[in-house]
Amino acid sequence: MAPTWNFARPHNEGGATTQAHVDFARDTYEREIGREGFFGAASHVYHRNPPNAWSSIEGAAKPRAFNPASTATPAASPWDAQPLMHNAHVRVRYWRAEGSMDHLVRNGDGDELVFIHQGAGSLFCDFGHLPFESGDYLVLPRGTMWRIESDGPVEALLVESTNASYRLPDRGMLGRHALFDPGVLARPELDGAFRDQRKAGPWQVRVKRRNAQTVVTFPFNPLDAVSWKGDLYPVRLNVRDFRPVTSHRVHLPPSAHTTFLSDRFVICTLAPRPMESEPGAMKLPFFHSNDDYDEVVFYHRGRLRGRSAIVGEGTMTFHPSGVVHGPHPEALPHMFEHPLKMLESYSVMIDTRDALEIADLPAGTEIAGYAESWTGSIAVAPDAQTVP
Ligand SMILES: [Fe+2]
Numbered sequence: 001m002a003p004t005w006n007f008a009r010p011h012n013e014g015g016a017t018t019q020a021h022v023d024f025a026r027d028t029y030e031r032e033i034g035r036e037g038f039f040g041a042a043s044h045v046y047h048r049n050p051p052n053a054w055s056s057i058e059g060a061a062k063p064r065a066f067n068p069a070s071t072a073t074p075a076a077s078p079w080d081a082q083p084l085m086h087n088a089h090v091r092v093r094y095w096r097a098e099g100s101m102d103h104l105v106r107n108g109d110g111d112e113l114v115f116i117h118q119g120a121g122s123l124f125c126d127f128g129h130l131p132f133e134s135g136d137y138l139v140l141p142r143g144t145m146w147r148i149e150s151d152g153p154v155e156a157l158l159v160e161s162t163n164a165s166y167r168l169p170d171r172g173m174l175g176r177h178a179l180f181d182p183g184v185l186a187r188p189e190l191d192g193a194f195r196d197q198r199k200a201g202p203w204q205v206r207v208k209r210r211n212a213q214t215v216v217t218f219p220f221n222p223l224d225a226v227s228w229k230g231d232l233y234p235v236r237l238n239v240r241d242f243r244p245v246t247s248h249r250v251h252l253p254p255s256a257h258t259t260f261l262s263d264r265f266v267i268c269t270l271a272p273r274p275m276e277s278e279p280g281a282m283k284l285p286f287f288h289s290n291d292d293y294d295e296v297v298f299y300h301r302g303r304l305r306g307r308s309a310i311v312g313e314g315t316m317t318f319h320p321s322g323v324v325h326g327p328h329p330e331a332l333p334h335m336f337e338h339p340l341k342m343l344e345s346y347s348v349m350i351d352t353r354d355a356l357e358i359a360d361l362p363a364g365t366e367i368a369g370y371a372e373s374w375t376g377s378i379a380v381a382p383d384a385q386t387v388p
Helices: 371-380
Strands: 029-034 042-047 064-066 082-086 090-097 104-107 110-118 121-125 128-132 136-140 145-149 154-162 200-209 212-220 235-238 258-261 265-270 294-301 316-319 346-352
Touching: 090 346, 104 110, 110 294, 128 136, 136 258
Parallel strands: 104 200
Antiparallel strands: 029 042, 064 316, 082 090, 090 154, 104 145, 110 136, 110 154, 121 128, 121 145, 136 235, 200 212, 258 265, 265 346, 294 316, 294 346
């Protein structure tokens, strides 16, 4: 069937700009109310006051920030990593390994995404040997047996796609080689390092199923493949190889940086990119409540825009759906004129279609005062200055 005629002009009330994120009145603050992330119906409301210049906020949807690296205790197994947040479709943990694993693991609950925040080493798995370093995503299909070897500590964010597979997003009109050429995806090899593993037993495989462990012991090393064929295997992608699309004329939503998809969440890579240059284009992310998604951002490397006094490398923020998020008070003056020409940081964003539960976290993991830091925006809220 032919596509529906879709030229309908959005309703415009009160003389709003006709192009989102561009040329709106400079004494207003744009907020997007949208559906299906950044893909569905949407309207932009232009407010006199910053839409998250609250004087207080309490309750379950309050924005939160965490520093898992500060309190994560070393764990020899990824299954003993610090739980951070989960729902029925995704499980996020922070893993600090002190060195090589002395056992194998297999995730029976879903695909595992291992994002290496610190350290380097080798992954050994059913499919061979794959070196890794900081900034690597390792996508491990459900059922893969694996372990890591490392001379030093390794810190990683683990993102389990529970009961669903990771896949690459459709590039659509951008073409197959946008964001990254699939040619940069590395896969394990049955190389000398793989063949030189200790073959004699005993070797333990710790299988995770329904989030509980079953330990299988073999009198030999079950990573003993001599060959394999197929189109299902682990892949490695470094954030350096992610080449973001940008527009000098309009701020693109984070969905433009979608790196991996699952059924009920997406992983986006926020990588260095030039700032929008057209004078009328806003230079900051627009306010939005991300109305159908909870948003998690893990800050990996580099100087962060705004919020730098609160969150730094290895920290993460959590913005539940329903409460507006957007530029921090320290960034607000740069809505249209920004001192930077390039953004230099790397972050990993996880947007989940279903509400996340936050785990019981060790004392000191939560960064105090994050939600309250937006009260700084009251200083530029004209209606907050009027004496009743
Ligand atoms: Fe967002």
